[in-house]
Amino acid sequence: MELSLTKEALEVMHQDALESFPNECCGFFYGHDGEFRNVEVAIPVNNSKHGDQRRRFEISPLDYMKAEQKALELGLTLQGIYHSHPLHPAIPSVHDLKQALPFFSYVIVSVKEQRIEDTRSWILNEQGEFQEETLNNLTTIK
Amino acid sequence: MAKIIIPTPLRKFTSNEASIETQGGTVGEAILDLTQQFPDLKQNILDEEGNLRNFVRIYLGDEDIKVLEDTHTFVENDSVISIIPAIAGGSK
Numbered sequence: 146m147e148l149s150l151t152k153e154a155l156e157v158m159h160q161d162a163l164e165s166f167p168n169e170c171c172g173f174f175y176g177h178d179g180e181f182r183n184v185e186v187a188i189p190v191n192n193s194k195h196g197d198q199r200r201r202f203e204i205s206p207l208d209y210m211k212a213e214q215k216a217l218e219l220g221l222t223l224q225g226i227y228h229s230h231p232l233h234p235a236i237p238s239v240h241d242l243k244q245a246l247p248f249f250s251y252v253i254v255s256v257k258e259q260r261i262e263d264t265r266s267w268i269l270n271e272q273g274e275f276q277e278e279t280l281n282n283l284t285t286i287k
Numbered sequence: 288m289a290k291i292i293i294p295t296p297l298r299k300f301t302s303n304e305a306s307i308e309t310q311g312g313t314v315g316e317a318i319l320d321l322t323q324q325f326p327d328l329k330q331n332i333l334d335e336e337g338n339l340r341n342f343v344r345i346y347l348g349d350e351d352i353k354v355l356e357d358t359h360t361f362v363e364n365d366s367v368i369s370i371i372p373a374i375a376g377g378s379k
Contacts (some may be wrong), residue, residue, distance in 0.1 A: 149294075168296050168379065171374075194375070196379075200378050200379045201375070201376070201377035201379045202375065202377055203374065203375040204374035204375070206344045206346060206351065206371045206373075207349065209294075209372070209374055210346065210349070210369055210371060213292065213294060213295065213369075216295065217305075222295065223295040226374060226376075228376060228377075230378040231378070232378075233378035233379070238376070238377060238378055238379055240375075240376055240377050240379065241376040242378065244342065244373060244374065244375045244376050245376075246296040246372050246374075247296055247299075248295065248296040248298075248299065249295075249296050252377075259357055285371060
């Protein structure tokens, strides 16, 4: 599926990645699904991982529940999760794959110090492997 | 009877329904009823022995059933059960 992000949603993800560096950030995004997946809103959530957050993120069950409620309030679909890879490429790790869910898009932001290196999106295919999604509008926004 | 909230990624197994009314006096019975109504959902929630999968959390209201009576926790007619997938990952 193709993913289109509004400028605002992308800026939220990038800002979160920069502010959280050297730790990983994470959050949810919401929008409308049709022929394309149009992402309209991104909202950061707390990285609840205990211990080293430079290589790991975790979202608490209560924050997940709130995200589902938020989708209902907004009248939008909970479309996926973004997180950052500080000093690592925007490619899913084995750990990302192990915890991945069908349907959700996974946006990964590669960040180095004060610079966004790359932003890519991934989704599980029928075989349970990550497949890259086309991200629209990025070239003009990045 | 309790209402079960289905997480967005699993709604393709419930004909896109976000919440399902279930029969049963406990959380375990409600979940069993849910998987009988929607058999394709079963493998995403329960393992081969019928136990909850490791990456699935069940909340009754805003409490994890693990701090209650687990799947034996009683439910009322107006109880709301949430199925919550574990969300985690990282670069290495």
